[in-house]
Amino acid sequence: MRKTPLTLALLCTTSALLFACNDSNSDATDTSKNSGPVAGTTLNIRLLETTDLHANLLNYNYFSDKQDDKVGLVKTAALIRQARDEVSNTLLVDNGDLLQGSPLGDYIAKVKKLQANEIHPVYKAMNTLDYDVANIGNHEFNFGLEFLMEATNDANFPYISANVFVDDGDDNAENDIPLFEPYLIQEKRFIDSNDQEQIINVGFIGFVPPQIMQWDKANLEGKVIAKDIIAMANKYVPLMKAQGADIIIAIPHSGLDVAAATPLAENASYYLSMVDDIDAILFGHAHANFPGSNYAELSDYGIDNDKGTINGVAAVMPGFWGNHLGVIDLSLEYNNNSWQVIDSQSSLQAIYQTDENSTTVAMVDNDGAVEAAVMHDHDETRTWVNEPFAKVSAPINSYFALVNDDPSIQIVTDAQTWYTQKIIQGTELEGLPVLSAGAPFRAGRGGADDYTAIDAGDIAYRNVADLYIYPNILKVLKLNGAQIKEWLEMSAGQFNQIEVNNNAVQSLINPDFPSYNFDVIDGISYQIDVSQAARYSAKGVKVSDDERVNNLTYQGKAITAEQEFLVVTNNYRASGGGNFPNIGADKIVIDSPNENRQVVADYLAEQTSINTEFGLDPSADMNWSFTAIANVNVQFTSSNSDQAKSYSQKFSHITPTNLTNNDGFALYTLDLN
Known part of the structure; x- marks a missing residue:
């Protein structure tokens, strides 16, 4: 030894x-x-x-x-x-x-x-x-x-x-x-x-x-x-x-x-x-x-x-x-x-x-x-991860999490909101709007099969670990509207700039931008205009004055720069991980000891107890979308599985091309017109 x-x-x-x-x-x-x-x-x-x-x-x-x-x-x-x-x-x-x-x-x-x-x-x-x-x-x-x-x-x-x-x-x-x-x-x-x-x-x-x-x-x-x-x-x-x-x-x-x-x-x-x-x-x-x-x-x-x-x-x-x-x-x-x-x-x-x-x-x-x-x-791990404890009423997957609001993110952000709304009751933070940030952890970074895909029905811990693969700790930040907009501008670096009125094939996803830094913030609504240049590089360096994020609203009203919010995230992001502008430990107002993943598990269990027959509905609320761009041919990659192609039929703006690249990913078109 x-x-x-x-x-x-x-x-x-x-x-x-x-x-x-x-x-x-x-x-x-x-x-x-x-x-x-x-x-x-x-x-x-x-x-x-x-x-x-x-x-x-x-x-x-x-x-x-x-x-x-x-x-x-x-x-x-x-x-x-x-x-x-x-x-x-x-x-x-x-x-x-x-x-x-x-x-x-x-x-x-x-x-x-x-x-x-x-x-x-x-x-x-x-x-x-x-x-x-x-x-x-x-x-x-x-x-x-x-x-x-x-x-x-x-x-x-x-x-x-x-x-x-x-x-x-x-x-x-x-x-x-x-x-x-x-x-x-x-x-x-x-x-x-x-x-x-x-x-x-x-x-x-x-x-x-x-x-x-x-x-x-x-x-x-x-x-x-x-x-x-x-x-x-x-x-x-x-x-x-x-x-x-x-x-x-x-x-x-x-x-x-x-x-x-x-x-x-x-x-x-x-x-x-x-x-x-x-x-x-x-x-x-x-x-x-x-x-x-x-x-x-x-x-x-x-x-x-x-x-x-x-x-x-x-x-x-x-x-x-x-x-x-x-x-x-x-x-x-x-x-x-x-x-x-x-x-x-x-x-x-x-x-x-x-x-x-x-x-x-x-x-x-x-x-x-x-x-x-x-x-x-290995056998002990398999037994543990396969023990069911909750239900969902519809499938959960991350096939299109980079181009569409997505159930694999929605269920995480909903759980974080649920947890935070409970713990701020009776505190000086009660009454502030609670927003929740989540990212697609499994969106092809590990290869063409690296996507979340959970069937409707029983949920086991392996499914929760699939939704949230990191042992992060939940943190809550206090931010204003201007800071939230810059957070979203940083996230929008996930996309390449799309040239207007160009019928040539243009690739949407920036491969140098990690998907775990593509934060969706739920509780508000917004659009992303990819005809504009990215405001920040993948390293968080400001590289342009363009603005991709627009129509930013809360409960139907435009968000002001001074308006205050609580934003639920994890210890990685709250402590500066990803180099997001204005985000750091000095903004933390709730230093929770609970893991985000355990919060998701607890949320699933409670929702199942409320609706014991069908469990939780994980549907995405479609709170973000792309600003329309005329006369463009935009493509992106995702899973080549039959399940992914079948799921794409739910969306009129996503179409499989039936082509694959050298890494085994399927090519899809995204209609931005």
């Missing part, structure tokens, strides 16, 4: 103890260099990465209660073993967002509750694969520090994170103690090109988005602080070289953004490539593939999408939910008394392909060791 990460009880110890492992590695380095390899010696190392597994261990979709060969560590594990068999030297890392994101993760954290003598199922699985090191992702903090420490204590491999520190409250950055070891240097024995053993001291350093302090404020405030990724890289990488690291591998849970550098940037992998002595970057967080089509047009920024390098540094990002294994093949040569990377090739290995009939074809069989390790937890 490995040495555990720092527990909260040990966080006040000295940094000398924290770096004991690194010091011992430094001693080993000095010993290993007594003889040393001869100049010109070469060897190859294969780096393997998993990231953003989000507790998807088996090839199973708990929302549909069906096998799903597009996800699961059980598939990635088979690729890992194959990749190892092909070469002599390998290293395997995980890049976080591991503990949260599927009903299995929720069940262990919230229902079964992990006990001190129990091993978390993600580590039951991962301990069969001999990981070398793992990095902490932002979602690791969703269930609190105590749970995080108890869970990671079960890993047979060390954790690192270089930019999260214990909050000691003294405002002195010089004595801050890292929550986890910021980096490790491991002595590895590799076989060189002449079949001789060589000792290489491999340094690993990990990072997490500093925005954890916003996204998980309730869990982290007063306990930890997060610092800038690049600043911490510049601090620790020279120390790693001084302590004998021959090569340094950065593991940032951080995406790739070539925009100008800013302090505390969320996606900093591009600028990590400019930090001296980093030899490879195994990154994640963005749920994207690198090398991949999203980055094909960035050669002017030093990105080689064929070779998989960023400013000459080898890099890879292997998607999400286990759908790819990231691979970097590094070539090293020993010259001038040091090992140097002389070549590299990055690649992605997929666990599935889609055939000409849009059918998923698994590329590997399930890994038997992983499957056996977690089957009991």
Whole structure:
């Protein structure tokens, strides 16, 4: 069993103890260099990465209660073993967002509750694969520090994170103690090109988005602080070289953004490539593939999408939910008394392909060791998520949530309103209008099958987790009409600008704008004019003076700039997540301890008790729409399922084209005329 990460009880110890492992590695380095390899010696190392597994261990979709060969560590594990068999030297890392994101993760954290003598199922699985090191992702903090420490204590491999520190409250950055070891240097024995053993001291350093302090404020405030990724890289990488690291591998849970550098940037992998002595970057967080089509047009920024390098540094990002294994093949040569990377090739290995009939074809069989390790937890999770406790009188889906008011959002916003109206009774907030914000969490971000689809009838917890996939906490903000309008202007960045009187096909949805930032605000009515330019970029930067949101009314009357409202949302948005203008923790007037998802479950249960025969009617109230635009041909993508196409018949302005794109999405037309 490995040495555990720092527990909260040990966080006040000295940094000398924290770096004991690194010091011992430094001693080993000095010993290993007594003889040393001869100049010109070469060897190859294969780096393997998993990231953003989000507790998807088996090839199973708990929302549909069906096998799903597009996800699961059980598939990635088979690729890992194959990749190892092909070469002599390998290293395997995980890049976080591991503990949260599927009903299995929720069940262990919230229902079964992990006990001190129990091993978390993600580590039951991962301990069969001999990981070398793992990095902490932002979602690791969703269930609190105590749970995080108890869970990671079960890993047979060390954790690192270089930019999260214990909050000691003294405002002195010089004595801050890292929550986890910021980096490790491991002595590895590799076989060189002449079949001789060589000792290489491999340094690993990990990072997490500093925005954890916003996204998980309730869990982290007063306990930890997060610092800038690049600043911490510049601090620790020279120390790693001084302590004998021959090569340094950065593991940032951080995406790739070539925009100008800013302090505390969320996606900093591009600028990590400019930090001296980093030899490879195994990154994640963005749920994207690198090398991949999203980055094909960035050669002017030093990105080689064929070779998989960023400013000459080898890099890879292997998607999400286990759908790819990231691979970097590094070539090293020993010259001038040091090992140097002389070549590299990055690649992605997929666990599935889609055939000409849009059918998923698994590329590997399930890994038997992983499957056996977690089957009991899987069966318990299935039993829990399938227990019915409520009813709905009509289907709920998110197929058209980006182009139409939608039942999957409506049921969430109605539940939030119901909860808030109850808790403000008898307070100074009673009497203020209550609005409710919700977003489509499952609207194709995870692929052509990533849509909510719930039949009429019984509702189980898997259905609630389908509607609200994050363990967010409900918060209520006090805002005026002007601030609400800007909130909606930011949300309207979901759409591309549509050119008027242009009969050419125009794509409506902006693929760079995440659907979880497309907030619909219920309780008011409004229209969105996509002939106007977006007012804000996906990062919340004001990019035009155009106004897309118009006809903004409350109870049939135009909303004034000064009019006050309560707006129900979640801790992510209320604390600044998504970079919405004027939205921050200073606007919070109700700091609820209740999860949004539990509020939805409670609402469904109560409505069922009122109407025991049919349950809740989830129909959308159609409080928003698009402003009419003449003579345009607008298209968007959604599910290719028969159910989606059938549902489209309810709307005269949505028509399937019977065409699909390369990613398996169906193309639909949207009539804005």
